[in-house]
Amino acid sequence: MKVSYHGHSVVQIQSNGKTILIDPFINGNGLTDLKVEDVHPDVIILTHGHGDHIGDTFEIAKRHNSLIVSTAEIATFFSFKGLRTHGMNIGGAYTFDFGKIKFTQAFHSSGFTTEQNEIIYLGMPMGALFMNEGKTVYHAGDTGLFSDMKLIGERNPIDLAFLPIGDNFTMGPEDAAYAAGLLKAKMVVPIHYNTFPPIKQNPQQFIEMLPTGNGIVMNPGEVIEI
Numbered sequence: 354m355k356v357s358y359h360g361h362s363v364v365q366i367q368s369n370g371k372t373i374l375i376d377p378f379i380n381g382n383g384l385t386d387l388k389v390e391d392v393h394p395d396v397i398i399l400t401h402g403h404g405d406h407i408g409d410t411f412e413i414a415k416r417h418n419s420l421i422v423s424t425a426e427i428a429t430f431f432s433f434k435g436l437r438t439h440g441m442n443i444g445g446a447y448t449f450d451f452g453k454i455k456f457t458q459a460f461h462s463s464g465f466t467t468e469q470n471e472i473i474y475l476g477m478p479m480g481a482l483f484m485n486e487g488k489t490v491y492h493a494g495d496t497g498l499f500s501d502m503k504l505i506g507e508r509n510p511i512d513l514a515f516l517p518i519g520d521n522f523t524m525g526p527e528d529a530a531y532a533a534g535l536l537k538a539k540m541v542v543p544i545h546y547n548t549f550p551p552i553k554q555n556p557q558q559f560i561e562m563l564p565t566g567n568g569i570v571m572n573p574g575e576v577i578e579i
Contacts (some may be wrong), residue, residue: 354486355578356513358571360384361548362406364492364515366476371395372452374419375481375492378408386574389413396443396451398483399423400494401463401474402430405548411436422454426476430465443479452485457505459496460522461570463579480505488579489514491538495545498528512579514538516560517545519552526554540579541568 357369361382365371374394382405389409395417397410397419407427414421414436421431421438428440441447446455461478480493482505489515491505505511514536517523523545524532533541541563546554558567571577 354488355576356490356492357576358515358542358544358573359387360573362400362492362495362515362517362544363387363408364490365392365394366483366490368452369532373398373451373483374413376408376494377410377413378405380409381405382408382548384573391418394419394424396449397552398454398481398492399427399494400479400481401461401478402427402458402473403495404466405455406495407465420449420531422449424456424463424476424479426474427440430473430475436505440523446482452483453485455482455509456480457482457491457493457495458499458501460499461495461497482509482511490579491515491536492544494502495516495523498524498532500535502532502535506538511536511538513540513542513577515542515544518543518554518556519546519548520554521551523552526562530559531561532575533567539567539576542571543568 362376364375373396375398425440428438457480459478463478464472518529543556556570
């Protein structure tokens with residue numbers, strides 16, 4: 354399984370010939386190495402409804418007939434636009450032909466702001482576990498620290514965890530480091546930082562809070578194999 358990071362919270366997984374793209378915020382993301390026209394995901398996983406996570410989902414999914422997997426509300430929102438969707442909810446899991454997805458809780462909010470300055474409620478925010486090839490990747494989405502991360506790690510041994518460190522909207526580095534200890538993931542990568550002024554952070558300082566060898570700062574476009 355190959356996993357790559359592409360700035361902000363954009364993560365791509367390649368497993369058994371399928372490409373899974375998580376939170377594809379590309380246009381407007383000054384840190385990404387991606388271009389919308391160059392991504393060809395079979396599946397798009399959305400953790401919640403904010404614009405910096407839904408991002409370019411509509412254009413990408415429409416062009417490639419990608420399956421959108423997210424909350425029941427987000428799935429319905431995109432199904433009304435004629436796209437393929439699969440709605441789920443917190444605590445639920447489903448085994449697809451490309452792997453198993455299980456959604457966890459996340460403490461945040463979730464709403465989409467339209468061009469008419471209206472906010473559409475899109476269900477609860479979530480974290481996502483992706484399981485395939487005997488490996489588990491955890492994308493925490495946007496979240497604050499919560500104690501049940503310990504249960505997530507105990508019940509779903511995690512090979513690679515992506516945790517937000519930007520503070521202001523999510524956990525900051527100190528809370529994210531504590532979260533990493535609760536999860537006991539084999540490897541931890543910081544996300545959701547430096548895209549905007551309020552979430553400016555030094556990711557290396559976060560890595561230094563972790564046990565030696567447990568964390569890595571991934572540059573946009575960097576790939577690791579697990």
